[in-house]
Amino acid sequence: MNHKRVLRLAVTVAATGALAAGMTMTLTSTASAGTTLKASAAEKGRYFGAAVAGQKLSDNTYVTILNREFNSVVPENDMKWDATEPQQGRFSYTGGDRLVSHAQANGMSVRGHALLWHAQQPGWAQSMSGTALRNAAINHVTQVATHFRGKIYAWDVVNEAFADGGSGGRRDSNLQRTGNDWIEAAFRAARAADPGAKLCYNDYNTDGINAKSTGIYNMVRDFRSRGVPIDCVGFQSHLGTSLASDYQANLQRFADLGVDVQITELDVMSGGNQANIFAAVTRACMNVSRCTGITTWGVRDCDSWRGSDNALLFECSGNKKAAYTSVLNALNAGPGITPSPTTPGPTTPGPTTPPPTTPPPTTPPPGPDGCTASVSLNSWTGGFVASVKVTAGSAGTNGWNVSVTLPGGASVTNTWSATASGATGTVRFTNVNYNGRLGAGQVTEFGFQGTGSAAGVTPTCTAS
Numbered sequence: 001m002n003h004k005r006v007l008r009l010a011v012t013v014a015a016t017g018a019l020a021a022g023m024t025m026t027l028t029s030t031a032s033a034g035t036t037l038k039a040s041a042a043e044k045g046r047y048f049g050a051a052v053a054g055q056k057l058s059d060n061t062y063v064t065i066l067n068r069e070f071n072s073v074v075p076e077n078d079m080k081w082d083a084t085e086p087q088q089g090r091f092s093y094t095g096g097d098r099l100v101s102h103a104q105a106n107g108m109s110v111r112g113h114a115l116l117w118h119a120q121q122p123g124w125a126q127s128m129s130g131t132a133l134r135n136a137a138i139n140h141v142t143q144v145a146t147h148f149r150g151k152i153y154a155w156d157v158v159n160e161a162f163a164d165g166g167s168g169g170r171r172d173s174n175l176q177r178t179g180n181d182w183i184e185a186a187f188r189a190a191r192a193a194d195p196g197a198k199l200c201y202n203d204y205n206t207d208g209i210n211a212k213s214t215g216i217y218n219m220v221r222d223f224r225s226r227g228v229p230i231d232c233v234g235f236q237s238h239l240g241t242s243l244a245s246d247y248q249a250n251l252q253r254f255a256d257l258g259v260d261v262q263i264t265e266l267d268v269m270s271g272g273n274q275a276n277i278f279a280a281v282t283r284a285c286m287n288v289s290r291c292t293g294i295t296t297w298g299v300r301d302c303d304s305w306r307g308s309d310n311a312l313l314f315e316c317s318g319n320k321k322a323a324y325t326s327v328l329n330a331l332n333a334g335p336g337i338t339p340s341p342t343t344p345g346p347t348t349p350g351p352t353t354p355p356p357t358t359p360p361p362t363t364p365p366p367g368p369d370g371c372t373a374s375v376s377l378n379s380w381t382g383g384f385v386a387s388v389k390v391t392a393g394s395a396g397t398n399g400w401n402v403s404v405t406l407p408g409g410a411s412v413t414n415t416w417s418a419t420a421s422g423a424t425g426t427v428r429f430t431n432v433n434y435n436g437r438l439g440a441g442q443v444t445e446f447g448f449q450g451t452g453s454a455a456g457v458t459p460t461c462t463a464s
Contacts, residue, residue, distance in 0.1 A: 034328070036328075038068075038070050038072075040328060040331035040332050041071065044335065045292075046285070046286075046292055046293045046337070047153075047294075048293065049293060049295035050066060050070045050296050050298065051295060052066065052075060052099055053076045054098055057099075057102060061317070065300065065314055065318055070299075071107065071108050071109065072153070073103050075099050076297075079095075079113055079115075080114060080117065080120045081115075081116070081125060081140060085144075088124045104415075107433060111153060111295065112148060112154070112197070114157075114202065115156065116141060116159070116182075117159040118160065118174065125137075130177075130178060131178070133178050137182070138186065141186050143193075145194040145197070149194045150449030156201075157186050157200060158186055160202070161173070161183055161201075161203070162215050167211060187228055195385065196449060200260075201219070201232075203216060205236075206250070207235065207247055217253065232261065232292070233262070234262050235251065235263055236264055236265035237281060239277055240268075240269045242277070247281070251288045255288050260291070261285075262295070263285055266278075266281060267296060267298065267304060268281075269306075274311075275321075275325070275326040278313070278323040278327050279329070282334070283333075286330065286333075289337050292337075296313060298312050300315065300316050302316035313327060370393045371391060371392050371400050372391045372393070372461055373390050374388070374459070375404070376389075377455070377457075383450065383452070384450055384453065385448075387445060387447045388404075388445065391441065392441060393440065393441075393463065394440045394441070396437070396439045396463075398436065399431050399437070400430075400431050400463050401430050402429045404429070405425065405457065405458075406424060406425060406454060407455070409453070410453055411424050412424075414449040415446070415447070415449075418430060418446035418448070419431075
């Protein structure tokens, strides 16, 4: 989604769905209350993000809000096909690299958006079809995902491939006409190029259980049954003056398939119900254990593609709106999550699926004080991504350090949600500003990517 598009809203019944059964993670309560969106979300094991326009990073008010309130960013346009491959085979990453650098410097994760979409294709791709277009599209996925490898938390691999209306079928596009398996091919290529990233499908007008969301649900169920690598589904949630009564139930049915769900492009029309709808969406995400984060499509009202709808949480001056307070309160009141291993698909992967990952170990119980750390690895020949879980002891933490001794020949190349000292041998990771303070038994996570092998590493945690 971006400001160039004609506004499309789902017209639904005002209400909030009830919590559905079948959760795959454990909901836990926490005692502390965050004072910013990112702090509150992080305390509950989630992120709170914003879509960012690269040119806005020179606006002081914009950047102040972004850095204070958000711990995840997604590029509005800088990673789309027309921006990253304006001429066939000639790639441009300036805008995307700038956003990634800003995120890394400020302890933010990055959602990549979007590898393939029927809109905002460069002119050369628009004029292609058939096998030539298929090959060009898969090459684009491979090249872009490889360039950003290890720097992206989750990719919107395919965006808006389903049609509106009652059919629940695919949208007619030049990509769809290359063959009905083009989405599967894109996901397999993305997994091979960036094995550590979550791979998502993203769409709009899927805010309740309807024909379109059911068509997507059936695709995800099929992919999971056949081992097509899909990890998450994004729900754009560009909302008007009401919210579907089965919004939460819709999120839950996708989560029950074994994928994460994320609110990816949230904005709500201004008016008397805006704060209530923002809060209801936030509560729904908090109540679904596999809802890992929320992203608003922009930072301030004057940055929004929706113009006079004033659809975001901040006024142009930077002042917080009533909707901001309602979201923060819902985040603080909601349960936290203790992740459990991703539900595995079948054991027959496609030809480009990487080797199976090492399953996450059981997190050790909190000690009497200090902290503990455990690691899970996603490894391939020549490299790895490590996800480290930090658990506070009974005294909590004001900060933490995790040390990892890497085998000979291994080296850390990228780190997120922590700061690394060193790259080889014994590497020390220190919390960033929003995830150092943990209550007794609370959990936070960080990650790093490296070359070589990290097999057998055992992290040690020290609290301060």
